[in-house]
Amino acid sequence: MKTETASSTASTLLTSARSVARDFAAPHADAVDQESRFPIEAVNALKQAKLLSAYVPAELGGAGASLSELVDICDVLARQCASTAMVYAMHQIQVITIVEHALDHPWYRQYLKDLVEHQYLIASVTSEVGVGGEMRRSQCAVDINGSLFSLMKDATTISYGAQADDLLVTARRHPDAANSDQSLILVRKADYTLEQKGQWNTMGMRGTCSPPFLMTASGDVAQIMEVPFGAMSAQTVVPVSHLLWGGCWTGCASAAVNKARAFVRGQARAHPGTVPPTALRLAELVSMLQSLRTSVQACLTEYEQLSAEDNAANGVLSSIAYSLKMNNLKVDATQALPQIVIKALSICGILAYKNDTKFSMSRHLRDALSSMLMVGNDRILATNANLLLVLKDD
Known part of the structure; x- marks a missing residue:
């Protein structure tokens, strides 16, 4: 019975993804590419179909999808618009990281429930001036003051940063930490600002909209994930x-x-x-x-x-x-x-x-x-x- 349920869920997710690809990604793919603009139509359709929370466990309201199912969805979307597929893939990397490493944390558990309801789009902030694309090193550090933290990061690129609802950011665990001693922090839309420092005018993947930004954020220390x-x-x-x-x-x-x-x-x-x-x-x-x-x-x-x-x-x-x-x-x-x-x-x-x-x-x-x-x-x-x-x- 459990296998049949999982199979039914996978079929439903893939059917929804095909509809998004056909009806929203494909008709706008050329415009997204030519105008170097975010694939807003397709992403809104993904939200409407609740595909952004597909990996969230069923106990929290999500579909409890497997990684294989998400890979299939990326494949389906990329056949019509690679930028849409890449945005979806990068968002799911963030969701999977939260589910696998912070599911038992009360703050993140509630966040996942809210994600199901509101279909938040999460972007990643790992690149940084001084370390480039080296994900396992950070220059910036979390500054903790009591129950609050503050953080500033000069990112060389944030894919769909301007369009994201929330950000997952890497930073040194404290100002005296080594550059490889990092934390991962989720910052909320209302608690960060982005100053765009360049343009995104590239050969391809133009719809991912990935210019450099200076990010300034603050929040509750509960948003700092416990796992290194x-x-x-x-x-x-x-x-x-x-x-x-x-x-x-x-x-x-x-x-x-x-x-x-x-x-x-x-x-x-x-x-x-x-x-x-x-x-x-x-x-x-x-x-x-x-x-x-x-x-x-x-x-x-x-x-x-x-x-x-x-x-x-x-x-x-x-x-x-x-x-x-x-x-x-x-x-x-x-x-x-x-x-x-x-x-x-x-x-x-x-x-x-x-x-x-x-x-x-x-x-x-x-x-x-x-x-x-x-x-x-x-x-x-x-x-x-x-x-x-x-x-x-x-």
Whole structure:
């Protein structure tokens, strides 16, 4: 009975996501890209469908969705608008972190209930001037005065910061703490200000609206999560990020492949009884997409199995070998994605190169190229190089 209920919930969530993708993400995707604007229509529809609280446990009013279901939703959204999918993925990273590491905390437990009711959109503030995209270091520090805290962070980017309802922020635990001794703090819309310090005029993922901001915030010390951010990062934030982003990447790749399929079918219909020369290239392309999906799915299945085990599994999730595996997934997937889109472009030819045809690959390619830069692959490979120096042989 429990399995049937879970299956029914997953089907409902995916049906809702498909409706949002079809009716709200797709019609506005080109405008979001061209105007570099937030996909407000799709995000409002996600809120209306209560998909922002999908991962919140059923006991608190949420759908109790699994990570696999969220990855599927990202895939569905990315086929129509990669920016919408990425906003959804980044929001869910924050929700999952709260659920997995602060569910028993009274303040956060109430917040999750409120999230279900109000569908708050949560953004992440981990980047900072002086440390760049190094999530595990902070310059800023929490300043605690009695039951209150204050915090100022000069962020190099906050994706959809201006549109978010709340922010999850990394900072040093206190002014004398080392830059790697970090806390994670949720700050509420009414308690922070953002001063925009630049623009977001990029090649792709233009709808994520990720300019730099100077953030100033205050609040109750109950909003400072008790678990050190280092533990949350290894066990949850990094693997979940790579897996949810993986859903976005497979969706973006599928969008390009589907256009190539439609193009080849059109050629076949125009010349009945013959196999178009592009059909061979299409077969290769589908194989590339399958490999990408298989890689993401294999890591997703393993992560969910490890997460479902007792606390002994946390040692595996925090191990060097597992960190290398998840880092390699990110690097390999983001190298494969642009190649898939380029191959789809080559199949469709000039019609894919033009911006005003139904086979255009421009947005897909530009969005795909961002994947290598979201936590840059060079930074990840440098981390891997250091880890490999201390990893023991199998």
